[in-house]
Amino acid sequence: MIRSLALSAALALAPVAASAQDAVWQPAPYSTIHHPAWSRQMVLYQINTRQFTPEGTFAAAEAQLPRLKALGVDVLWLMPIHPIGAMNRKGTLGSPYSVRDYYDVNPEFGTKADFRHFVNAAHAQGFKVILDWVANHTAWDNRLVTQHPDWYEKDWQGHFRPTPWADWSDIVDLDWTKPGVREHVGKAMEMWVRDYGVDGFRADVAGYVPIDFWERERARLEAIKPVFMLAEWKTPELTRKAFDAVYAWDWHDTMKKIAHGEADATALYGYYGENESAWPREAMRLTYVENHDSNAWEGTMAENFGPALPAVIALSFTGEGLPMIYNGGEACNAKRLEFFEKDPIAWNQAPGCTQGRLFHDLIAFRRANPALANGQWGGRMSQVNTDRPAQIFAWIRKANGNTVVGLFNLSDKPVTATLADAHAAGTYREFGSSARVTLRAGESVALPAWGYRLLSSEGR
Incomplete structure (x- = not known):
């Protein structure tokens, strides 16, 4: 027994075998998501089918596909297409987020055959199509309520209930x-x-x-075909196994505060710092300027951002983030679209609108510069220091031999700032003019109120 103990001790002190020494611990991947290849440069376009055209149908939306193709967007996000509940309905037509049947389409928009035709036509023109999916709740008159009442949460009295603490009575x-x-x-x-x-x-x-439902379902969907999943949510764990992208609510809210003079350019540091340190490198975050919720309940883009709007749009398309356009944005839609009624976009309401051209040019700029790609394909944003940080939000992105520099005056006053170091030094072409620009340490850059400059490697 004593001999055995001595032998065990000797073995414990013996050098570790080479094979064991080589077995270095490796952490599990922070994200196991495999983004579809077509999401590398994708730009979302959200369609509110009811308001997108005077007819409010899939067929009418399909007729607009060539125009959207010319704009440059490539992924179409349709708000929920399902039949809408009549019981406890809000307004005349109700909310698309009150789903009466997950397996059917809203007759207001057309038939299943019409929807299939829309998807096929979109695919033929090079688009991808994603659906808005409402898994948390259903309409009161969804057949599941009577067929499977045990599938629903109940209040303290045992009655069916809406989502707590929300005005979602429908x-x-x-x-x-x-x-x-x-x-x-x-x-x-x-x-x-x-x-x-x-x-x-x-x-x-x-x-x-x-989250385990989403993770399991992502795998089941991937067994059918590559898919893209966008979560209306705000934390990184959903981007590890389930979702390609999550909302950048904090970015949107911070940009509104800056536009209204309630914060300065440094307010963005918290968002971008968290983005780099707390999120998987592969994760995408939706840096939206407008969507159906913000338009209906917060205000139009003009209301939310005023004269800062072009700079906000430019940053959403060139900083780290997944850009999108809400239908009507390219026509400078100036009204809050009704949520529960028919209220079609007036496409000719803003004579002289140049926003569509801005979207088009920014999309082309993104596609020409690999540094601006989505997710892990693009370059990380790195801060460029100036002597006017409260006004100038400056950054550089690099990937695949390509460099893009962004200089944004996020204030209502003109500014001249000095580059504090050589981080952005180089020779570039200016977005919008293709003029040749050289930056050096100590260089002065002047920007008008809410002005911005985008510079890319020569030849881009």
């Missing part, structure tokens, strides 16, 4: 502890991908649904 919450809920909702998602060719989903209030 819906009732599903109970995600029930396996049947997961199966029913997941199978519906798979049907739209498998049978209609849908290319992914934007998930409404994604964080209200268990």
